[in-house]
Amino acid sequence: xxxxxxxxxxxxxxxxxxxxxxxxxxxxxxxxxxxxxxxxxxxxxxxxxxxxxxxxxxxxxxxxxxxxxxxxxxxxxxxxxxxxxxxxxxxxxxxxxxxxxxxxxxxxxxxxxxxxxxxxxxxxxxxxxxxxxxxxxxxxxxxxxxxxxxxxxxxxxxxxxxxxxxxxxxxxxxxxxxxxxxxxxxxxxxxxxxxxxxxxxxxxxxxxxxxxxxxxxxxxxxxxxxxxxxxxxxxxxxxxxxxxxxxxxxxxxxxxxxxxxxxxxxxxxxxxxxxxxxxxxxxxxxxxxxxxxxxxxxxxxxxxxxxxxxxxxxxxxxxxxxxxxxxxxxxxxxxxxxxxxxxxxxxxxxxxxxxxxxxxxxxxxxxxxxxxxxxxx
Numbered sequence: 001x002x003x004x005x006x007x008x009x010x011x012x013x014x015x016x017x018x019x020x021x022x023x024x025x026x027x028x029x030x031x032x033x034x035x036x037x038x039x040x041x042x043x044x045x046x047x048x049x050x051x052x053x054x055x056x057x058x059x060x061x062x063x064x065x066x067x068x069x070x071x072x073x074x075x076x077x078x079x080x081x082x083x084x085x086x087x088x089x090x091x092x093x094x095x096x097x098x099x100x101x102x103x104x105x106x107x108x109x110x111x112x113x114x115x116x117x118x119x120x121x122x123x124x125x126x127x128x129x130x131x132x133x134x135x136x137x138x139x140x141x142x143x144x145x146x147x148x149x150x151x152x153x154x155x156x157x158x159x160x161x162x163x164x165x166x167x168x169x170x171x172x173x174x175x176x177x178x179x180x181x182x183x184x185x186x187x188x189x190x191x192x193x194x195x196x197x198x199x200x201x202x203x204x205x206x207x208x209x210x211x212x213x214x215x216x217x218x219x220x221x222x223x224x225x226x227x228x229x230x231x232x233x234x235x236x237x238x239x240x241x242x243x244x245x246x247x248x249x250x251x252x253x254x255x256x257x258x259x260x261x262x263x264x265x266x267x268x269x270x271x272x273x274x275x276x277x278x279x280x281x282x283x284x285x286x287x288x289x290x291x292x293x294x295x296x297x298x299x300x301x302x303x304x305x306x307x308x309x310x311x312x313x314x315x316x317x318x319x320x321x322x323x324x325x326x327x328x329x330x331x332x333x334x335x336x337x338x339x340x341x342x343x344x345x346x347x348x349x350x351x352x353x354x355x356x357x358x359x360x361x362x363x364x365x366x367x368x369x370x371x372x373x374x375x376x377x
Contacts, residue, residue, distance in 0.1 A: 057090035060098065062121035062133075065113045070137040073113055074104055082132035087121045106171040116140050116220065117164040117180050126156050130215075142185060145215030145236075146270055151208070151244030158269045161185050165224045185218045185228055186269045187329035189337070191245055191262040193253045196342030199307050202253040204262070205318045206301040207245035209325065211294050214240045216271050218331075228331040230272050239294050243268070259338055270329060277326030280349040287322055287347040298323040304341065304353070312352060321345065321352050327360070336361040 062085025064075035075085045087098040097103050107113070116135060123131055130145040142161060149157050164180035195202060216235035221228065245263060253260045278290040278297040290297055300321050303313035313319040321344030329335060337360050343353025 057095075059119060060087055060089040060121040061085075061117050061119040062087050063118075064116045064135045064140075065104070066137040067107075067111055067113060072137075073107075074102075074115075075135065077135075082128065083135045085116075085118060085121060085133070085135070106176065109170055109172060112168045112170050115164075115166040115169060115178050115180065117182070118142065119162040119164075119182055120159055123159065124156060127159065131159060131161065140220040142218045142220075143216075144185070144218065144271065146186075146243070147214075148240070148243050150247055150266065150268075151242070158186075160269060163220055165220060167224050183228055184332040185232075185272075187272045187331060188334040189268040189270055189329065190264050190334065191337050191339060192259040192264070193251075193262055193339040193341060194259045195253055195256045196340055197306065198256045200254070200256070200341065201305045201308075202341045203303040203305075203313075203318070204246070204251040204253065204300065205249055206247050206299075207249075207262070208242040208299040209245060209268075209296065210242050210299060211239045211291060211296045212243060212275060213238070213271060213273050214243065230274075230328075230330050232331070233272050235271060235273055241291075242299065243270075245298075253341060262339075267334070272329045272331045275325060275327045275329070278322075278324040280322075280324055280345055286349050289349075290324075296325045296327075298325050298339075300339075300344065302341075304343075320347075322347060332364070334363045336363065 062075070064083070064085045065073040067073055075083060077083050086102045086104065088095055089098045090096075114137070118133055127147075130147060132143045134141040134143065140163075142163065144159075144161055146158050147156060162182035162184050164182045166178050166180055169178050191207065193202070193204070213235045215238070216233050218228070218233050221232060245268060246266070249262075251260065251262060275296040276294065278287075278295040279285060280290070280297075285293075287297070289295075300323060301318045302321065303315075303318055304311045304321075312321065323339070323344045327335065327337075340359060343351060345351055
């Protein structure tokens with residue numbers, strides 16, 4: 001189910017069945033009545049495979065269409081686990097149907113169509129269990145579960161899942177092209193770091209984030225133009241013991257003014273949610289208490305030096321510190337967190353030096369641009 005847009009919509013299977021081979025050839029080469037798509041991607045960096053205007057044609061997307069009466073005109077519900085849209089791919093320098101038998105043409109002018117597109121369309125055999133669609137004329141849902149891709153050691157990666165909606169479309173609308181603008185449903189999280197003091201160095205090996213929710217159901221907004229909101233998500237109650245931010249890294253942070261990048265090239269994709277911070281400072285609770293209460297914190301495996309004297313860990317050994325972490329992640333937003341190293345807590349909630357603080361930034365994730373639109377014919 002991917003991101004570009006469909007080219008066509010058919011008159012009906014019954015009409016084609018009675019055509020001769022020559023007539024079929026004429027139908028397939030005619031573009032006058034084919035449903036075309038005007039596709040707007042986005043410039044956002046994503047974690048596994050960045051989806052931008054520059055590489056939009058490396059992806060595919062799936063499209064559903066319904067008539068005003070609720071009849072499914074494109075797509076199918078023949079899969080036990082997930083509905084399947086008509087798949088569109090970039091081939092021979094143009095967007096086309098992956099299966100020519102699914103080519104569609106515009107119906108007569110009095111029959112408007114509602115279009116729903118989902119990106120990606122192609123997923124791995126493993127990830128098809130974590131990303132499914134439930135699409136009908138009244139409600140369209142995406143069920144997505146994030147995996148711990150950086151900690152699993154495998155090759156599976158999370159997807160930058162997007163959707164687009166175009167309702168009440170006719171052949172006369174936009175000169176026969178369906179205008180689709182994809183929107184992100186996940187949140188993107190990036191970490192960077194600096195030290196509190198000029199003479200301090202921190203060597204980072206691993207970072208994990210504990211007690212975040214990792215799955216849920218996103219219901220598409222009822223209107224074409226509204227941006228996705230936190231309220232569109234219904235999250236599963238389960239939380240992850242730990243999701244990996246970086247693993248077996250070799251990152252040295254040694255400036256109190258310039259930030260050191262940690263994950264801008266490998267940002268985390270997460271389901272939008274509110275994270276409740278471990279309340280260690282106020283109530284002196286332990287890590288086990290935080291886990292029981294589903295409170296969030298970072299686990300950082302590191303060494304801390306000041307004037308080349310080790311304050312935490314040693315030349316031969318990394319040691320763990322824990323850092324309370326609270327946040328609110330909205331869909332389609334990119335969150336950049338700067339860890340300001342000066343200490344942390346042990347697993348009993350006792351301070352190690354001074355507590356690490358945060359300097360968060362929030363950015364729009366991939367603003368759409370009309371001038372970079374892709375024309376599909």
